[in-house]
Amino acid sequence: MESIVIYGEKFHVATNMGTFVEYKRLTGKEVGEGETDLTGQLKFLYSQVKSTCLAEGREFKMDFEQFASGINLDDFNDYLKSIPKQSVPETKKKDSIRSRI
Numbered sequence: 001m002e003s004i005v006i007y008g009e010k011f012h013v014a015t016n017m018g019t020f021v022e023y024k025r026l027t028g029k030e031v032g033e034g035e036t037d038l039t040g041q042l043k044f045l046y047s048q049v050k051s052t053c054l055a056e057g058r059e060f061k062m063d064f065e066q067f068a069s070g071i072n073l074d075d076f077n078d079y080l081k082s083i084p085k086q087s088v089p090e091t092k093k094k095d096s097i098r099s100r101i
Helices: 015-027 039-055 066-067 071-084
Strands: 003-006 009-012
Touching: 003 039, 003 066, 015 039, 039 066, 039 071, 066 071
Parallel strands: none
Antiparallel strands: 003 009
16 A cells, blocks of 8 residues: 545555564564554554655554544555555454454
8 A cells, every 4th residue: 555545635555674673662562462453553653654744754643543533444445455465463363454444
């Protein structure tokens, strides 16, 4: 997924070093330690969008709750499908995030 629409505005989605820094600041965990549930995946997407905006010199004022409230479920499902399978950690249970959505 190259972009996502939030509140009618298109934002680029990319992973850069700022993504890892923002995710750690937001969660207190390294990437790979906490994004196995829906909220963790959403926080990773938030980190991607926020750090991409910073890299582009674009202002980004949404907090996590505003961001999450502005994304519809279909767009989030498309985002999850766009992630290479090996980069989406499986839960300890038999099902994954993808199978629950």
